[in-house]
Amino acid sequence: MAGPQSDALVIFGVTGDLAYKKIFPALQSMARHGDLTMPVIGSGRHDLPLDQLRDHARQSLTEHGGVDEDAFAILSRQLRYAAVDATKPETFANLKEALGGARHPLYYLAIPPSAFEATVTGLGQSGLANGARVVVEKPFGHDLKSAQELNRTLRGVFPEDAIFRLDHYLGKEPVQNLVYFRYANSFLEPIWNRNYIDNVQITMAEAFGVEGRGAFYEEAGAIRDVVQNHLLQVTALLAMDPPLGGDHEALRDEKSQVFKAIRPLTPTHVVRGQFAGYRDEAGVAPDSRVETFAAVRLHIDNWRWSGVPFYIRAGKNLPVTATEVLVELKSPPANVFHDPHDAHPNYFRFQLSPHVVVALGARTKRPGEQMRGEAGELVAQHYPADELEPYERLLGDAMRGDMTLFTREDTIENAWRIVDPVLDQPTPLYQYDPQTWGPSEADTLIAGDGGWHTPTLPPTPPMKTQAAAQQQAPAAG
Numbered sequence: 106m107a108g109p110q111s112d113a114l115v116i117f118g119v120t121g122d123l124a125y126k127k128i129f130p131a132l133q134s135m136a137r138h139g140d141l142t143m144p145v146i147g148s149g150r151h152d153l154p155l156d157q158l159r160d161h162a163r164q165s166l167t168e169h170g171g172v173d174e175d176a177f178a179i180l181s182r183q184l185r186y187a188a189v190d191a192t193k194p195e196t197f198a199n200l201k202e203a204l205g206g207a208r209h210p211l212y213y214l215a216i217p218p219s220a221f222e223a224t225v226t227g228l229g230q231s232g233l234a235n236g237a238r239v240v241v242e243k244p245f246g247h248d249l250k251s252a253q254e255l256n257r258t259l260r261g262v263f264p265e266d267a268i269f270r271l272d273h274y275l276g277k278e279p280v281q282n283l284v285y286f287r288y289a290n291s292f293l294e295p296i297w298n299r300n301y302i303d304n305v306q307i308t309m310a311e312a313f314g315v316e317g318r319g320a321f322y323e324e325a326g327a328i329r330d331v332v333q334n335h336l337l338q339v340t341a342l343l344a345m346d347p348p349l350g351g352d353h354e355a356l357r358d359e360k361s362q363v364f365k366a367i368r369p370l371t372p373t374h375v376v377r378g379q380f381a382g383y384r385d386e387a388g389v390a391p392d393s394r395v396e397t398f399a400a401v402r403l404h405i406d407n408w409r410w411s412g413v414p415f416y417i418r419a420g421k422n423l424p425v426t427a428t429e430v431l432v433e434l435k436s437p438p439a440n441v442f443h444d445p446h447d448a449h450p451n452y453f454r455f456q457l458s459p460h461v462v463v464a465l466g467a468r469t470k471r472p473g474e475q476m477r478g479e480a481g482e483l484v485a486q487h488y489p490a491d492e493l494e495p496y497e498r499l500l501g502d503a504m505r506g507d508m509t510l511f512t513r514e515d516t517i518e519n520a521w522r523i524v525d526p527v528l529d530q531p532t533p534l535y536q537y538d539p540q541t542w543g544p545s546e547a548d549t550l551i552a553g554d555g556g557w558h559t560p561t562l563p564p565t566p567p568m569k570t571q572a573a574a575q576q577q578a579p580a581a582g
Contacts, residue, residue: 108266108506111238112143113207115200117189117224118216119147120161123242127273128215129165129180131496136183137176140501146185146203146210158186191223197231204233211504213240218247222258229262240269240503243334244325245512248528249521256514269503270512274335276495279457283430284342284356286455286463294347296434298409304554305343305415306431307336310423312540314380315397320388327377327399327419333524336417337364338512339457343430344405344415353509357516364519366407372532374402378544380422381536394534397421400547403523416551422539427560430455450480456560 114132116124124147135141147158159181166172187203189196204210212228214221221241228234241259246252259268274280287293296302309331315322322330341360348355378398384391398420405415434451456462463485468478502510535544542557551557 109209111211111504113210115146115212117148123215125165127496129162130169133176134497136179145183148187148189150190152188191227209236211238225262234262238267245517249525252521273495275510276499279461299413303433303435307417309419309428311421312426314422319386326395331419337520357513366405368404370527375527376400376547378535378537380539398543428457429560431558
């Protein structure tokens with residue numbers, strides 16, 4: 106059961122970067138769609154006049170998508186403020202007063218992880234956790250041990266079904282499209298296994314660097330930043346068995362089984378790289394050993410995927426910005442036409458960004474007398490129109506108590522179990538030039554399976570009306 110609808114939203118860290126860039130735009134969109142019907146209580150350590158909070162929200166929207174005056178008026182009427190310093194338990198009385206008659210608030214911890222424990226403990230000691238839910242933004246810890254400690258802190262105050270661990274990547278429309286495509290089409294299931302699939306590649310490429318966030322990246326690196334969470338989640342969606350039922354735990358159960366089956370990484374299955382010039386970034390140590398690129402080979406030890414390697418590649422300062430999945434099928438059992446290009450002629454390609462693309466790769470005969478072929482694709486594609494942004498979708502789900510797109514305690518800890526062996530164990534760090542595909546050693550990792558597939562970007566779409574875009578959108582589903 107989802108439980109009662111939340112009747113108030115409390116944003117701890119309301120003047121911080123996350124609220125400024127993501128939460129306020131999501132709240133305005135919810136107001137535009139008629140879904141913001143509860144008080145929104147911002148909270149910080151110091152007093153803040155309500156007019157200043159409203160001005161702060163307007164500035165956020167001005168810089169991130171623009172102000173919709175009608176929707177902003179709704180958001181502005183709902184805004185409240187309560188000064189809470191988690192190190193001073195008596196200040197939680199301010200929050201209790203601001204909540205008024207609300208009995209099922211949703212607490213959003215848009216604060217540094219170092220402040221989680223004091224805030225959660227204060228909510229418990231003040232009695233404000235009763236009947237409430239809490240949203241925790243990634244990162245969920247820094248390694249397996251810290252993730253376990255964070256889970257113990259949360260579970261000491263909130264029951265598991267009230268803890269919403271938010272990875273915004275799972276709220277993206279293209280990721281939802283991946284799940285839908287797998288289970289809405291009957292032709293996939295018979296071949297979606299080790300008998301027909303040769304290997305799976307997942308690439309998350311970013312054409313930019315750390316963009317002034319060097320100090321943050323020094324604490325993360327590519328493996329912690331996107332592999333342990335975003336890309337392992339995509340792996341689970343590709344590899345899991347069909348959910349047994351429609352409730353939110355069914356999908357999370359199947360994802361959990363995949364995480365349990367993935368072998369922990371070893372140094373021989375990891376290649377780390379750092380782009381030339383990273384150490385010159387502000388906040389970066391001059392002798393930094395943090396990776397800005399990582400390539401890994403995963404093995405899933407279960408009946409469906411035994412022997413099928415899953416490759417993940419992620420990095421900054423690469424040639425393009427795109428996220429793409431390639432599922433490469435095995436070659437036909439006999440090369441009837443003796444065509445040297447017929448090796449692995451079939452694949453499924455899922456582009457998750459910058460556009461939503463689903464493509465089937467095949468070979469067809471070239472015109473002429475010779476039985477020679479050429480590569481081609483059957484492509485379904487659409488350009489996003491008025492789709493829900495990830496934070497709007499996930500906030501709405503959390504308010505309704507729908508946990509489908511949120512990560513569970515066991516899944517978080519198993520994800521850390523997979524990457525933990527290579528986080529602090531020194532492995533070589535190879536330099537690569539900006540705007541290249543990372544160090545050449547990453548090519549060696551996958552050489553036995555034909556090499557990396559480079560994401561293919563479709564042409565820029567022509568300008569079209571929203572109605573036209575919406576008419577085109579169903580082609581990808």
